[in-house]
Amino acid sequence: MTTTNSAIPVTRFAPSPSGHLHVGGARTALFSWAFAKGREGKFLIRIEDTDQKRSSDAASVGFLRDLEWLGIRWDEGPEFTAPDGTRVGGGPHGPYFQSERLSLYNRYCQQLIDAGKAYESWDTPEELDALRKDATARKEAFRYRCRGETTAADRARFLAEGRQSVVRFRSGFEAVTIHDEVLGEATLPAGEVDDFVIRKKDGFPTYHFAVVVDDELMGVTHILRAQEHFTNTAKHILLQDALGFRRPVYGHLSIIKNPDDSKMSKRDKDKVLRKAVKERGLTAPPADSVSLVEWASWIGDENVQLSLEGAIALAQALKVTLPEINVDDFRRSGYLPEVLCNFLALNGWSPGGDVEKFDNAFLLQRFGLDRVMKTPAKFDRLKLLAFNTDAITGMPPEVFAKRCHEHARQFRPEFLAKLGDAKFALLMTACQERSKTLDDPFRSTAFLLTEDAALEFSDDKNVRKALGIGTPSADGGKSGLDHLRAMRVILGTVGDWSQPTLEAVATAYANEQAGGKIGAVAQPLRIGVSGSTVSPPIWDTLVLVGKSSALPRLDRCIAWAAATAGQ
RNA sequence: GGCCCCAUCGUCUAGCCUGGUCUAGGACACCUCCCUUUCACGGAGGUAACGAGGGUUCGAAUCCCUCUGGGGUCACCA
Numbered sequence: 001m002t003t004t005n006s007a008i009p010v011t012r013f014a015p016s017p018s019g020h021l022h023v024g025g026a027r028t029a030l031f032s033w034a035f036a037k038g039r040e041g042k043f044l045i046r047i048e049d050t051d052q053k054r055s056s057d058a059a060s061v062g063f064l065r066d067l068e069w070l071g072i073r074w075d076e077g078p079e080f081t082a083p084d085g086t087r088v089g090g091g092p093h094g095p096y097f098q099s100e101r102l103s104l105y106n107r108y109c110q111q112l113i114d115a116g117k118a119y120e121s122w123d124t125p126e127e128l129d130a131l132r133k134d135a136t137a138r139k140e141a142f143r144y145r146c147r148g149e150t151t152a153a154d155r156a157r158f159l160a161e162g163r164q165s166v167v168r169f170r171s172g173f174e175a176v177t178i179h180d181e182v183l184g185e186a187t188l189p190a191g192e193v194d195d196f197v198i199r200k201k202d203g204f205p206t207y208h209f210a211v212v213v214d215d216e217l218m219g220v221t222h223i224l225r226a227q228e229h230f231t232n233t234a235k236h237i238l239l240q241d242a243l244g245f246r247r248p249v250y251g252h253l254s255i256i257k258n259p260d261d262s263k264m265s266k267r268d269k270d271k272v273l274r275k276a277v278k279e280r281g282l283t284a285p286p287a288d289s290v291s292l293v294e295w296a297s298w299i300g301d302e303n304v305q306l307s308l309e310g311a312i313a314l315a316q317a318l319k320v321t322l323p324e325i326n327v328d329d330f331r332r333s334g335y336l337p338e339v340l341c342n343f344l345a346l347n348g349w350s351p352g353g354d355v356e357k358f359d360n361a362f363l364l365q366r367f368g369l370d371r372v373m374k375t376p377a378k379f380d381r382l383k384l385l386a387f388n389t390d391a392i393t394g395m396p397p398e399v400f401a402k403r404c405h406e407h408a409r410q411f412r413p414e415f416l417a418k419l420g421d422a423k424f425a426l427l428m429t430a431c432q433e434r435s436k437t438l439d440d441p442f443r444s445t446a447f448l449l450t451e452d453a454a455l456e457f458s459d460d461k462n463v464r465k466a467l468g469i470g471t472p473s474a475d476g477g478k479s480g481l482d483h484l485r486a487m488r489v490i491l492g493t494v495g496d497w498s499q500p501t502l503e504a505v506a507t508a509y510a511n512e513q514a515g516g517k518i519g520a521v522a523q524p525l526r527i528g529v530s531g532s533t534v535s536p537p538i539w540d541t542l543v544l545v546g547k548s549s550a551l552p553r554l555d556r557c558i559a560w561a562a563a564t565a566g567q
Numbered sequence: 568g569g570c571c572c573c574a575u576c577g578u579c580u581a582g583c584c585u586g587g588u589c590u591a592g593g594a595c596a597c598c599u600c601c602c603u604u605u606c607a608c609g610g611a612g613g614u615a616a617c618g619a620g621g622g623u624u625c626g627a628a629u630c631c632c633u634c635u636g637g638g639g640u641c642a643c644c645a
Contacts, residue, residue: 016645051644125643132642141569141641166643178571186571192641200643207645231571231640252572255638259578263638343579346594350580354593373580376638380578383595393608434607444606462605506604522604534606 009041010221013067013074014211016048019308020326021063022266023379024226024256026070027344031253032224033072034345034360034367041221045077045089046214047097050204064088066327070337071360076218093218098210105205108213108243109167109198117242118198119146120165122158143194146170164201169209169239171195176234181251181369183227188234196235208235216245224369227252227376251369254376256347258323264379269311269322274302276318286317324381332411334437335384336403339391343384347377357387389436400435401428407438415442418449423544430540447530448544452552455531457560462533466523469565481561483514484524488554497547499539506539528557 011032015025036043047061064080067073068088076091095101112118123131128144135142146168150158158165175190198209205213215223230252240247256264277299285295290310298304306314315322324330330340341360350373351358351366358366392400405424408416419427427448431441447455457463464470468479478486487509494505506521514520522538529535529545542550 014645048645054644121643123643128643136568139568143641164643168643180572183572188571192570194641197643202643204643206643211645227572227639229639229645232645234571252639254573257638261637346579348579353581356580356594374573376573377580378578380595383579386595389608431607433609436607440607466605510604517604519604526605530605532605536606538604 009036009039010219011036012044012046012220014046014048017061019062020328021066022326026327028253029072030344034363038364038367042075045074049097049099050210070341105213118167118169121168122163122165146195166197166201167199168195169198171238176237178233181249182372183252193234212236212239220248222249224251227254257376257378259378268325270305272320273314276320289314289317334439335388336391339388343387348373385436392435393433400432404428404438412442430536452549455553457557458532463527467561480524483521485558499543502539502542528554
């Protein structure tokens with residue numbers, strides 16, 4: 001064996017095709033990228049689409065956009081045009097889709113067969129299954145071994161029976177030592193690796209074979225991947241030796257877990273939904289959620305995942321919140337890509353000392369395998385949120401406004417349409433210091449979009465207290481509803497509907513009628529125009545709603561409160 | 568179950584390799600108080616960990632062993 005000892009590292013991220021990049025994959029990509037780019041190396045992407053059962057059309061590489069959004073760009077790989085027009089991808093080692101590299105795999109596969117290091121194997125699934133059951137019954141781990149030479153006569157018989165062969169690697173009985181830059185050194189005892197399949201009956205290579213061939217051909221020097229591949233590494237090493245390939249440096253990254261200790265996975269959304277469906281004893285899809293067809297296949301098989309749209313619709317119908325798993329989920333929720341990268345890097349790596357806020361440039365400069373954690377990390381969304389909050393409240397206001405605008409353009413177009421530039425700008429200044437995400441300004445001001453006549457007043461404890469419904473004010477003075485009535489009249493006469501004027505008018509009233517307690521006036525007004533006790537600062541809110549909407553809303557609120565109090 | 572790996576506050580982690588400076592540091596969360604027109608932000612404090620047991624040593628979070636706990640893997644999926 002030869003160990004790759006190039007001064008310039010080449011790393012890769014090699015996912016199976018999927019529409020979305022989940023946080024675990026994002027971290028692997030981030031680390032691989034940082035490792036290579038911090039050492040003047042190359043980072044490439046390869047799509048591992050050797051499973052024909054999973055769809056692998058070009059449309060299913062949505063994760064490329066997620067990667068680009070995170071600021072991770074690849075020197076070689078699938079071609080992609082970033083939103084800013086930059087062309088990414090391509091390169092001299094393509095194609096970068098494994099399904100387009102079959103002839104390459106076949107060449108090396110034949111080489112192994114010719115050398116007697118691999119052989120055709122004709123077992124049926126049923127026979128293999130029987131073998132496995134047998135091993136289980138004897139409490140042994142099943143290890144496939146060559147079951148004797150297949151003669152020409154056997155071969156003819158199998159063919160006549162309609163059997164199809166696979167190619168298996170003759171792995172031998174040697175112990176295999178894996179050097180891992182993260183986990184250290186581990187030795188798999190002799191006999192642990194069986195004669196695994198390297199070419200499936202459909203002619204496609206298995207993951208193990210394709211990965212080894214491609215990493216060699218693409219000059220990959222360092223492989224950072226999920227820890228679930230650790231044991232597989234033995235197979236890859238055996239293959240590399242048999243093929244006379246160089247051996248890359250390995251680093252296996254621990255998995256990322258949910259707070260409840262379960263492995264964070266793409267299926268978590270479905271898990272939440274299945275639970276809700278079961279709890280409610282539903283036997284048919286709720287109206288306006290998923291189609292009967294999708295529902296049927298989803299209910300029938302625990303392994304089936306709902307489409308993203310289906311999952312969102314069903315979650316809405318069931319009133320459950322889907323966990324954010326994919327990079328895109330966080331994007332929609334208004335997280336900043338630089339914060340996500342920072343936080344992702346902190347799950348499994350740290351620069352040492354007390355430093356924990358950093359950008360990708362810093363990561364690129366400082367990242368090394370020696371400081372990668374061996375232990376699985378739990379993904380703490382609250383801490384992520386805290387990081388995001390810091391980043392947002394610390395932004396120059398114009399940057400916040402610009403990024404929020406971009407977010408709104410993609411996910412909240414209705415606000416853009418309704419507010420117009422001036423009010424949108426006001427919304428930004430009103431909301432920045434109380435926003436944790438780019439989406440918060442919109443999430444917290446849904447009442448702005450509501451038709452005046454359709455605004456609902458939330459009948460909860462805080463509202464009742466502020467309006468004095470059911471609980472006459474302790475001092476026997478005026479209730480919130482009384483103040484609201486008075487303010488409605490005053491506001492009707494206000495000509496200059498601006499924050500300073502509104503505040504001055506209300507303050508004057510409060511000093512005279514509410515003992516100077518501005519809150520006694522502000523809260524009822526807030527409820528009146530927003531429907532609840534939570535909104536941006538009241539004067540801003542009044543301006544955002546506008547006089548022509550505020551007055552009818554206050555009227556409706558007064559009527560509603562009077563009716564509610566009367567009961 | 569076989570094989571492999573791992574083990575510091577509730578969580579992410581610093582410290583461990585090169586034992587003493589660790590009565591174990593930071594951050595998030597949590598609790599208390601302050602600020603406050605709501606919600607947030609902010610400010611000041613506080614609770615909280617070396618999984619257990621044996622060694623080695625003058626001295627162990629740091630080195631060794633056992634146990635316990637956790638993770639990964641055992642496919643014609645990647």
